[in-house]
Amino acid sequence: MKSYQKMMLTGNKAAAWGARLADVDYVPAFPITPQTEIIESLAQWFADGTMKGRFTNMDSEHSMFTAAGSASASGVRVFTASSSQGILYGLEMLYTIAGWRVPMVMVNVSRALATPITLEPDHNDVMSTRDCGIVQLHAETCQEILDFVLMGYRIAEDPRVCLPVLVNLDGFYLSFTREPV
Template identity: 70%
Template sequence: MTKELLTGNTAVALGARLSGVEYVPAYPITPQTEIIERLSRWANEGAMDARVVTMESEHSMLTAAGAASVAGVRTFTATSSQGLLYGFEMLYNIAGWRAPLVLANVSRGVASPITLEPDHNDVLSARDSGFLQIHAETCQEALDSVIMAYRIAEDDKVRLPAMVNLDGFYLSYTREPVDVPEQERVAEFLPPYRPQSGYMSAKNPMSVAVVVLDGRAYSYFKYQMHLASTNALAVHEKVAGEFEKAFGRKYPAVEGYMLEDADYAIVITNSLTTTARAAVQEMRKEGKKAGLVRIRLVRPFPRQQVADMLAGKKGVAVFDQNISVGSGGILYPEILSALYHRSDRPKKVVSFIGGLGGKRVGHTEFRHMVAVTEGCVRDDSQLASVLLFTDSDWQAVKGMLRTAGKGEVSQ
């Protein structure tokens, strides 16, 4: 094993290379492009035995990826933001084909207005498609998650595509020390892709796009996909255990931090978890019993583990780096659903939305979340979703719009 200073994008590309990927259909979009550039260079130099093909769109890219996977080829691709949405139709098709490819999504806010920086509306828009979703906190985890994703997706109990998500810019272009495992050790952990018997090929053509009427067959297939996805919970735990034995790094579906004696907990996903941990450490030094729950596996949703970790807490602050316009945070109702039937559920669960389009979220914001949640518990009150957007932010936005010639604006 060697330690290298890598961007998140390079770490993902290395994960694909070490996984023995054979086919990479691609289409460039910021901030994902570096992944494909790396894989293309390695393929051209003979450093990996794979074919990298630039397609004419993300829709074509995903179509080719799904077709190659069901034809028996270990397939990888990557996209971001508008690119994911452009190929959205094919996400449902690929999952319905039970094609166990891996797709890296480098999160970036969705226009309009246009932005290059991250939030999670792109990846969470795909939560119902049938793709498994693993969300990475660090560059190291981005690399490891790609390798683990193939083991989970290709398991006979699952056979579904997997999406590995990492935050654009915060991880994609940030360099961190990463332990790169040897190819031989990865090959021992991840055996060659073994497609299902009778898989599609030129000698064995078949149709997987027949019209199904009256709903019975359609319902059956959707139910089988749901069962396969729920199977992935146990498969993930098994694979995570084997990965820890092989490489010494532990990746539970749900991770608790300073949680055992905590009165208040922050629930979070992705790279801002690192900042939230530091804020929790600060609050602990001040005598405030704060903790953190980080959800790594978003689909299938590990509701039992989440509920067990939050049981008995006084208050929970759910941080959503996304917004379902007209409703609120996307993960917040899933947390509520997991807790609803528990007699030992927290007294208050409060929704916070922040980090949209890469807006900075620091220690102050996480401390504010805990303070507001404490207030709700103390006053026995409940708030609607709290948008972490201050008066000074609003004044800055008005200044930018005036500079752009938009004149006076109202809140």
């Protein structure tokens, strides 16, 4: 039996570790506060060879979700993350991806919607995806974030489901809180 070591991880880092443990092949990314730490961690792991596959910085959330859905439709294991206005900017593609019934996992670090920026947690971003046809899992702890990312692939890739999964966590509170995972 393997022994596992607990680490103190932020919610963002737990999401990144979930993607790493899921052995994803492709991460199209566009950083947006407060999800940036997820993307930074994955970019570093791809750059130093800890993770194999492809990491691509995209020019917008719309192109990020387009690339994610297209890659997943071709059989690639995909992970991506967004937040707030990024979810709204890519919303058109989220409906399309769900309609394609492609198995991929994304993380939403919930943040209020406003201009130019609101640094408060809020669920208006994730509620906008409610009717997209995406399976949603809402985490309350950093351990749940990591577990839900892994569970997301089991759910999404089950032929009886074959839908994208969105793991949601509260921005600024859970995203930056360190807990044993």
